[in-house]
Amino acid sequence: MEDFVPSEGATATIPMKRTAFGIKVIVNGVPDGSLTWSDRNYDSYYNLRFNCDNCTGPDKLEYSQIFTFSEVYDCWKSEEVYTEDFTIYFTWTRANGYKQYFDEKITVKRNVMTTITVNLKGGANDVTLGVNEDETPMGNEDISIDYDGGNLNDTPVDPQE
Numbered sequence: 732m733e734d735f736v737p738s739e740g741a742t743a744t745i746p747m748k749r750t751a752f753g754i755k756v757i758v759n760g761v762p763d764g765s766l767t768w769s770d771r772n773y774d775s776y777y778n779l780r781f782n783c784d785n786c787t788g789p790d791k792l793e794y795s796q797i798f799t800f801s802e803v804y805d806c807w808k809s810e811e812v813y814t815e816d817f818t819i820y821f822t823w824t825r826a827n828g829y830k831q832y833f834d835e836k837i838t839v840k841r842n843v844m845t846t847i848t849v850n851l852k853g854g855a856n857d858v859t860l861g862v863n864e865d866e867t868p869m870g871n872e873d874i875s876i877d878y879d880g881g882n883l884n885d886t887p888v889d890p891q892e
Contacts, residue, residue: 750806752815753844754837755795762853763826770817795844806841813841823851 800806806813
């Protein structure tokens, strides 16, 4: 609007530019347990967090959200494709309580929905620990110790100079 001169019949055109990005997570089933993800930066402007506590099973889950870049003005004035990098940290808590961690670095772009597809593989087998006790009776071994200390004789000593 810097060059706009108001006059009769003139149209003021305001240049608008989207300063946002989107993230879509598609989870192709959770064999067992639950899946959570975040950017792990708890002071983050974006607060990228997601919990899937009841999504066990083969069903596909989709989650998406649109975020505004934290530096709106920088994004708006950029002539290049504005991007920002994130590392998304995933925690797969298995049904038996065991946690598995993995992460993925992503680059988000202005006015682009970035889709992350997660394919989890692993069985929901419960592993048990068994003990097989040795039933063999204890045997015997004998060790004899023979020691001869020799004879002790009292020998008188007559010291002379």
